[in-house]
Amino acid sequence: xxxxxxxxxxxxxxxxxEAEDDILQPQRQFLRKENAFDLSDASFIKNFRLTKxxxxxxxxxxxxxxxxxxxxxxxxIETKILTALHFxxxxxxxxxxxxxxxxxxxxxxxxxxxxEVTNALNSEEVKRRFIKCPRNINExxxxxxxxxx
Numbered sequence: 001x002x003x004x005x006x007x008x009x010x011x012x013x014x015x016x017x018e019a020e021d022d023i024l025q026p027q028r029q030f031l032r033k034e035n036a037f038d039l040s041d042a043s044f045i046k047n048f049r050l051t052k053x054x055x056x057x058x059x060x061x062x063x064x065x066x067x068x069x070x071x072x073x074x075x076x077i078e079t080k081i082l083t084a085l086h087f088x089x090x091x092x093x094x095x096x097x098x099x100x101x102x103x104x105x106x107x108x109x110x111x112x113x114x115x116e117v118t119n120a121l122n123s124e125e126v127k128r129r130f131i132k133c134p135r136n137i138n139e140x141x142x143x144x145x146x147x148x149x
Contacts, residue, residue: 036082048082049089055081061129065120075109083110084117 036044037052044052059081066077075083083105105113120126134140 047089048085050085055085058085061126062117062120065123065126066116075105075113079105080113081117083113087114 036047039047041052044055048055050058059078062081063077066080069076087110134143
């Protein structure tokens with residue numbers, strides 16, 4: 001076998017090995033994420049069912065109850081909350097929520113975000129802040145009266 005043929009065969013073999021590596025270990029592709037707060041107010045409400053101001057307040061309230069990102073590729077607290085809000089507002093499949101242009105995360109990450117945000121919303125401190133039950137019959141009557149007005 002002459003040198004030229006050996007070099008060509010070697011190049012073909014190298015190309016084959018490189019192609020095989022790409023098939024067996026595909027490069028991770030990240031979706032380009034858009035900033036949800038750049039949406040118009042109407043589009044934001046359509047996607048997340050809350051206004052931008054209320055969403056920012058919710059992010060501030062829930063931040064102490066959520067796990068901060070532990071590595072560069074981890075989801076931010078804002079992304080977790082927006083992902084959960086989108087899921088709550090649309091009641092759609094988790095995979096579809098993850099592929100939307102505002103979060104671009106895997107189904108597993110969507111599931112973890114929904115779980116974490118739901119647990120934060122159900123924490124005693126958050127519930128006490130927003131859910132008030134009447135303590136006696138007078139408060140109950142007052143609530144009924146206000147509701148019927």
